[in-house]
Each structure stands twice: as C-alpha cells, then as structure tokens.
Amino acid sequence: MFRIFKPKYPVILQSGKHAMARSAIDRPVLDILHRLRKNGYQAYLVGGCVRDILMGKKPKDFDIVTDARPRQIKQLFRRCYLIGKRFRLAHVYISGDRFVEVATFRASVDPETVNGGRFAANNVFGTIDDDALRRDFTVNALYYSAVEDSIVDYSGGLNDIKKKVLRSIGKPGDRYRDDPVRMIRSARFCAQLGMTLSREDYKATRECAVLIREANASRMLEELYKILRCGSSAATLTNLVKFGLLEYWLPELAKEKYYDSLTARLASIDNRRKQEEDIPVCVLVAALLYDLFIDALDENGAQRGFQDTFALCTTQFSELASRMRLPHREWDRICNIVARQGIFTRINGSQKWKKFERRFVRNAYFDDAMLFFEIQAESSGANTEEVRYWKRKSEEGRREAAPGAHKKEQPAEQKPARKRRRRRRPEKTDEKKELLVQNGDTHAG
Numbered sequence: 001m002f003r004i005f006k007p008k009y010p011v012i013l014q015s016g017k018h019a020m021a022r023s024a025i026d027r028p029v030l031d032i033l034h035r036l037r038k039n040g041y042q043a044y045l046v047g048g049c050v051r052d053i054l055m056g057k058k059p060k061d062f063d064i065v066t067d068a069r070p071r072q073i074k075q076l077f078r079r080c081y082l083i084g085k086r087f088r089l090a091h092v093y094i095s096g097d098r099f100v101e102v103a104t105f106r107a108s109v110d111p112e113t114v115n116g117g118r119f120a121a122n123n124v125f126g127t128i129d130d131d132a133l134r135r136d137f138t139v140n141a142l143y144y145s146a147v148e149d150s151i152v153d154y155s156g157g158l159n160d161i162k163k164k165v166l167r168s169i170g171k172p173g174d175r176y177r178d179d180p181v182r183m184i185r186s187a188r189f190c191a192q193l194g195m196t197l198s199r200e201d202y203k204a205t206r207e208c209a210v211l212i213r214e215a216n217a218s219r220m221l222e223e224l225y226k227i228l229r230c231g232s233s234a235a236t237l238t239n240l241v242k243f244g245l246l247e248y249w250l251p252e253l254a255k256e257k258y259y260d261s262l263t264a265r266l267a268s269i270d271n272r273r274k275q276e277e278d279i280p281v282c283v284l285v286a287a288l289l290y291d292l293f294i295d296a297l298d299e300n301g302a303q304r305g306f307q308d309t310f311a312l313c314t315t316q317f318s319e320l321a322s323r324m325r326l327p328h329r330e331w332d333r334i335c336n337i338v339a340r341q342g343i344f345t346r347i348n349g350s351q352k353w354k355k356f357e358r359r360f361v362r363n364a365y366f367d368d369a370m371l372f373f374e375i376q377a378e379s380s381g382a383n384t385e386e387v388r389y390w391k392r393k394s395e396e397g398r399r400e401a402a403p404g405a406h407k408k409e410q411p412a413e414q415k416p417a418r419k420r421r422r423r424r425r426p427e428k429t430d431e432k433k434e435l436l437v438q439n440g441d442t443h444a445g
C-alpha cells in the first residue's frame with residue numbers, strides 16, 4: 001500500500017480565503033509586481049508589509065522579492081538603481097524620493113563554508129523556498145502574490161499571526177547562534193506587534209543571550225535606532241530585560257535604579273512617535289543614556305558649567321560611544337544636548353542673562369536640546385514652567401531670525417574651515433564665554 005506523502009508546507013491561501021487587504025497596498029507597488037509578472041518573473045510582497053497588513057496595521061514600507069536577477073530588474077524599470085556590495089538589490093523609485101526595494105530570492109548558506117561567517121554569508125541567489133527558510137520569524141516569511149491575490153505560507157506564519165505568537169523559523173537556538181541580532185529583533189517585534197515569544201524561543205534566548213556581545217555592532221546600532229523609533233520602545237526595553245538581553249548588550253543600563261526614569265522617557269518618545277513626530281537620532285540616544293550622564297555628574301560634583309559637563313560626557317563615555325559605533329557627529333550632538341540641560345533651569349532676570357539667552361536659543365544645538373528638555377520634563381513631571389518659558393523664547397528667537405535677521409550658527413563640524421580642529425569639542429562662542437561667567441566657572445576648555 002502506498003501512502004501519498006503530502007508536505008505540510010507551503011500552504012497557499014487563494015483569493016477570498018485570507019485577510020490581506022489589497023487596498024492597503026500602494027498603486028505603484030502593485031504596478032511593479034504586475035510588470036515583473038508580465039515579463040515572466042515571479043513577484044511577491046514579503047516581510048513586514050504582509051505581516052502588518054494582515055494584522056490590520058499600516059505598513060512602514062513595501063519589500064518585493066522575485067526570481068529576476070538584479071540586472072534583469074534594472075532593465076524593466078526606468079528609475080532603478082542597484083545597490084549593495086555583498087548582495088545586490090534594486091531600488092525602484094515610485095516618486096521623487098520614495099522607492100521600493102526589489103530583491104532576488106536568496107538562499108541561506110552554511111556559515112562554516114563561507115568566509116566572513118554568520119549572517120554575512122547570506123548572499124547566494126536561491127528559490128522562493130530557500131528565501132522563506134532563511135528569514136527570521138514565521139510571521140515575517142509570508143509571501144503575497146498580487147496577480148493571484150494569494151498568500152504563500154512556508155512556516156505557519158498565518159497561524160502564528162492568529163495566535164499572536166512570535167516564533168523562529170527552524171530551531172530557535174541554531175537561528176540565534178547563526179545571527180544573535182535576531183534576539184534583539186524578537187524583543188522589538190513582540191512589543192510592537194503585541195505578540196508573545198514562543199516558549200522554545202524564550203528558552204533559547206535565555207541560553208544564547210550572552211552571544212549578543214559578539215554581534216555585529218553596526219547592525220546592533222541599526223536595531224537600536226529601529227527600537228527607539230518604533231513607537232513601542234518602552235515595552236521593547238521591558239522585553240530586553242525580561243529576555244536577559246540588556247545586561248549583555250548595554251550592561252551600563254541594566255540597573256534597576258534606571259528602569260523607571262528610562263521607561264518614562266521612552267514612553268514620552270513613544271507617544272510622539274505614534275503621532276509620527278520626527279525625533280532626531282541624537283535626541284533618542286540622549287534619552288536612552290541620560291541617567292548614566294546624570295549619575296556621572298553627581299559623582300563628580302553637580303553644579304558644573306557647560307564646558308565641564310561636556311568634557312565629562314565626552315571623556316567618561318567615549319568607550320561606550322565607540323562600542324556602540326555611534327558616529328562622531330551624533331556623539332558630539334548628544335554631549336551638547338546633555339551639557340545644555342543645566343542651562344534650561346538657570347533662568348534669571350539679569351541683563352547679562354537676557355543677552356545670553358538670545359544667543360542661546362539661536363545656537364544650532366538649541367532645538368535638539370530643547371526637545372530633549374521637553375521630553376525629560378514630560379516624563380518626570382518637573383520643569384513645566386521652564387518648558388513654557390523656553391518655548392516662548394524660542395518663538396521670539398525665530399521671529400527675530402526671520403528674513404533679514406541673522407542666521408543660526410552652524411555646529412562646529414559643519415563649518416568647513418574649522419571641521420578638523422573642533423569636531424569633538426564645543427566651540428567657544430561668545431555664548432559659551434558668557435555661560436562661564438553665568439556659572440562663575442573659570443575653567444578654560
């Protein structure tokens with residue numbers, strides 16, 4: 001007797017049998033999918049956009065995969081640029097500055113057999129089956145064909161979406177050992193999507209958490225930015241602690257005494273991000289690290305002037321900044337933001353002060369420092385009066401600087417003539433000289 005073996009996957013859900021809302025897909029994206037198909041190639045939407053639409057959320061962007069090779073993709077679209085060194089993929093522009101990423105199906109390669117190892121090895125073309133298996137979580141490996149209006153599911157992602165479970169494709173321990181960054185992604189996805197990590201994944205994460213120390217720092221920084229911008233950064237932080245990841249990723253922050261204030265600042269950032277407010281990276285990272293700076297300042301005697309605070313931040317935390325791979329430019333801005341915070345609460349009515357504050361609000365770092373001050377005030381419930389005061393001053397400053405008035409000063413690193421000499425140091429403008437006077441600080445520096 002023969003028994004016909006029917007593989008469990010892929011499951012294909014035809015039109016009408018799934019909840020994918022076609023109306024949620026931008027017209028130009030559908031056009032790209034159709035053009036690829038018309039020219040004899042396979043073409044699917046994949047990843048976050050399919051997952052988000054199925055969960056009733058607005059997708060951040062659209063990713064397309066196809067069996068067409070990069071050069072073949074380029075031939076089909078007028079405004080198409082090939083990018084990437086290791087793995088070439090196409091950016092097809094759908095308007096002035098908006099593009100859709102179109103990638104060729106990729107296979108995962110055994111890291112042992114390829115120089116560079118780990119995730120770096122993922123650069124070999126493959127079939128849709130290969131492509132599905134190399135992805136991180138089942139909910140991120142759903143393929144939507146616009147021409148058939150069907151969904152292809154290779155690993156049970158549809159069911160996991162229904163159950164709200166985040167599950168690795170394959171054995172979680174192997175997948176996390178191959179690429180530890182996936183554990184960080186799981187903390188974000190669980191928070192962002194309101195999902196629970198599968199029991200096997202949770203167990204594997206606790207076991208593999210230490211591998212985060214060896215993860216590629218630049219990719220970790222990218223994931224950090226994604227966390228801080230995702231609108232659920234406070235809940236992601238909670239997950240990072242719960243999964244045992246924070247203590248290996250950013251051990252300085254993994255202290256209970258920071259938890260409440262950090263979570264409150266992140267919650268304030270999340271509220272703003274949910275309303276699509278654009279928050280500069282330097283403000284986001286300053287919010288993450290602020291308690292560390294404050295602790296260091298307290299230890300070294302509070303009431304320091306701008307120059308001292310700036311110097312303390314840059315020197316005491318330079319190792320952390322380079323470990324995090326923070327670009328010099330961002331790090332300089334972060335230290336400038338933090339060093340300016342003391343000024344916001346030092347309002348007085350003297351003539352000297354009046355003169356100083358006019359320059360202060362016109363300084364290039366003011367907007368970022370002010371935004372951070374607002375976030376800190378919002379999350380701590382303190383300094384609401386001062387926020388109002390500085391908003392008013394900033395408004396007055398803007399009006400004064402309107403047509404015909406002086407331009408804002410440029411940050412030191414943007415002044416070509418001074419770039420090399422002053423990049424990591426605060427420029428000693430008249431404003432800062434005045435500041436030293438204000439603080440009674442005679443420190444040179």
Ligand code: ATP
Binds near residue numbers: 046049135181226
């Ligand atoms: P988001 O909405 O946050 O962008 P996303 O799922 O689109 O979520 P991306 O980082 O944009 O996340 O990645 C796109 C897709 O690429 C993912 O859905 C996943 O299928 C795959 N992917 C990304 N990073 C990894 C990784 N480290 N390992 C395996 N697959 C990955």
Ligand code: MG
Binds near residue numbers: 061
């Ligand atoms: Mg994405």
